[in-house]
Amino acid sequence: MQTILNFLIKHNHWFLFILLEGISFVLIVSFNNYQNAAMFTSANSIAGNMYETLSDIDRYFGLKSENDALVEQNAVLLNEIQALKEELKGYQDSTMLAEHVAIAGGRQGYRYMSARVVNSSYNKVDNYMTLDKGAAQGVKPEMGVIGKDGVVGIIYQTSDNFSLVIPLLNSKSNINCRVKGTGSYSALHWEGGDARYSYLIDLPRYAVFEKGDTVVTSGFSSIFPADIPVGVIDYLEDSKDGLFYRARVELFVDFTNIGNVFIIGNDGKEEQSELEKKGEKE
Amino acid sequence: MTSNTLIRTRNFAMLALVQVLIFSQIHLFGYATACVYLIFLLKLPRHTSQNELLVWSFLFGLTVDIFCNTPGLNAAAATAMGFIRNTILAIFTHKGLPDDFVPGARSLKWGGYIVYSLACIGIFYTVLFILELFTISYASELFLSVTSSTLLTMLFVTVIECFSRTR
Numbered sequence: 001m002q003t004i005l006n007f008l009i010k011h012n013h014w015f016l017f018i019l020l021e022g023i024s025f026v027l028i029v030s031f032n033n034y035q036n037a038a039m040f041t042s043a044n045s046i047a048g049n050m051y052e053t054l055s056d057i058d059r060y061f062g063l064k065s066e067n068d069a070l071v072e073q074n075a076v077l078l079n080e081i082q083a084l085k086e087e088l089k090g091y092q093d094s095t096m097l098a099e100h101v102a103i104a105g106g107r108q109g110y111r112y113m114s115a116r117v118v119n120s121s122y123n124k125v126d127n128y129m130t131l132d133k134g135a136a137q138g139v140k141p142e143m144g145v146i147g148k149d150g151v152v153g154i155i156y157q158t159s160d161n162f163s164l165v166i167p168l169l170n171s172k173s174n175i176n177c178r179v180k181g182t183g184s185y186s187a188l189h190w191e192g193g194d195a196r197y198s199y200l201i202d203l204p205r206y207a208v209f210e211k212g213d214t215v216v217t218s219g220f221s222s223i224f225p226a227d228i229p230v231g232v233i234d235y236l237e238d239s240k241d242g243l244f245y246r247a248r249v250e251l252f253v254d255f256t257n258i259g260n261v262f263i264i265g266n267d268g269k270e271e272q273s274e275l276e277k278k279g280e281k282e
Numbered sequence: 283m284t285s286n287t288l289i290r291t292r293n294f295a296m297l298a299l300v301q302v303l304i305f306s307q308i309h310l311f312g313y314a315t316a317c318v319y320l321i322f323l324l325k326l327p328r329h330t331s332q333n334e335l336l337v338w339s340f341l342f343g344l345t346v347d348i349f350c351n352t353p354g355l356n357a358a359a360a361t362a363m364g365f366i367r368n369t370i371l372a373i374f375t376h377k378g379l380p381d382d383f384v385p386g387a388r389s390l391k392w393g394g395y396i397v398y399s400l401a402c403i404g405i406f407y408t409v410l411f412i413l414e415l416f417t418i419s420y421a422s423e424l425f426l427s428v429t430s431s432t433l434l435t436m437l438f439v440t441v442i443e444c445f446s447r448t449r
Contacts (some may be wrong), residue, residue: 013332013365020361027347027354030411047349054303093396121351125414128351164351193423217363 048162150252287425314430339364
């Protein structure tokens with residue numbers, strides 16, 4: 001007995017080692033499955049505030065190019081408004097108008113909220129991004145996030161004033177996309193490596209599309225409205241089992257240099273997901 | 283003893299800031315990321331108890347994890363390195379040294395210090411990348427990441443050693 005005790009006391013660092021490694025593994029595993037782990041990420045208030053200060057300083061140097069980009073975007077939006085107004089004029093006398101507008105406006109209410117990226121990475125297998133808006137500003141998990149060029153990701157966790165995003169550059173990211181102009185749908189997967197590319201892995205073989213086609217959101221999930229740009233197909237090959245096409249998609253959003261984003265809230269989302277759940281049950 | 287702990291805590295905070303704000307943001311060729319904070323663990327005196335070493339490594343790893351959104355990864359890897367550090371250091375300890383020395387280019391000579399650091403840093407990155415790539419295992423990518431990151435960190439460790447006053 002004494003010998004065993006002595007042995008245990010002499011080698012007590014083994015137990016500490018196993019304990020600490022145990023804690024680490026619990027953290028690794030729980031972060032992937034447990035929704036309230038925000039405390040151990042940069043969405044906690046200390047790390048969040050620090051990154052915010054840093055990005056304030058960093059942003060100051062980018063003001064000019066940011067301004068240019070905003071002016072450019074303004075111009076595009078103005079043009080769009082003009083085009084829509086003209087189109088509306090055409091409908092003015094139509095009896096269809098009332099119904100048409102009511103359907104477009106009332107079916108799903110998407111709201112946009114601007115936010116700033118205070119921290120992001122792009123070199124790991126599972127990258128994350130921290131935004132400066134949180135639960136106090138009305139951000140909830142599973143809201144969509146887009147940049148001015150296209151889809152960025154989906155909100156994963158929120159704290160009071162910060163939120164954590166799973167961007168497209170995360171192996172957990174899984175966004176349903178459509179090849180524009182065709183009816184082929186597929187999920188977008190990132191496989192690590194180059195931050196510019198992601199993959200559509202199960203495009204049906206009968207679908208007609210080619211290199212250079214634009215990939216947009218499908219609008220099925222109610223997280224993103226339909227037809228938000230994602231990227232351009234830049235390489236096509238057969239999938240491993242030969243049943244599908246696999247397309248490499250060059251992403252529109254430059255994840256190595258991202259500043260302002262928009263969070264998309266969907267008021268009609270709960271209604272839709274409730275309905276879908278009901279359908280699955282029956 | 284108390285002032286020693288204070289100095290150590292100050293070093294901890296400074297290195298953590300530098301690591302998180304500068305080095306963690308630099309990714310060379312998409313593979314190499316330098317973990318300069320390891321120098322803190324490399325530089326703990328020879329007779330730091332095994333338990334103390336483990337606790338410091340774990341805390342440091344966890345701090346970096348929290349800022350880099352990788353809960354547990356750095357903590358696990360740093361703890362593994364802290365566990366094996368004294369064993370590796372024992373290989374390079376020779377008779378002419380005082381009882382409780384700080385590992386460095388002066389005490390271990392350049393050759394000894396570099397090999398000792400390389401071994402420790404190599405173990406750290408091997409554990410780190412194996413854990414990170416747990417689900418997607420590409421052997422060649424793993425090897426490339428471990429080697430390039432180890433060499434990059436080693437470069438910084440050497441540069442810092444050259445300019446350090448207390449070597």
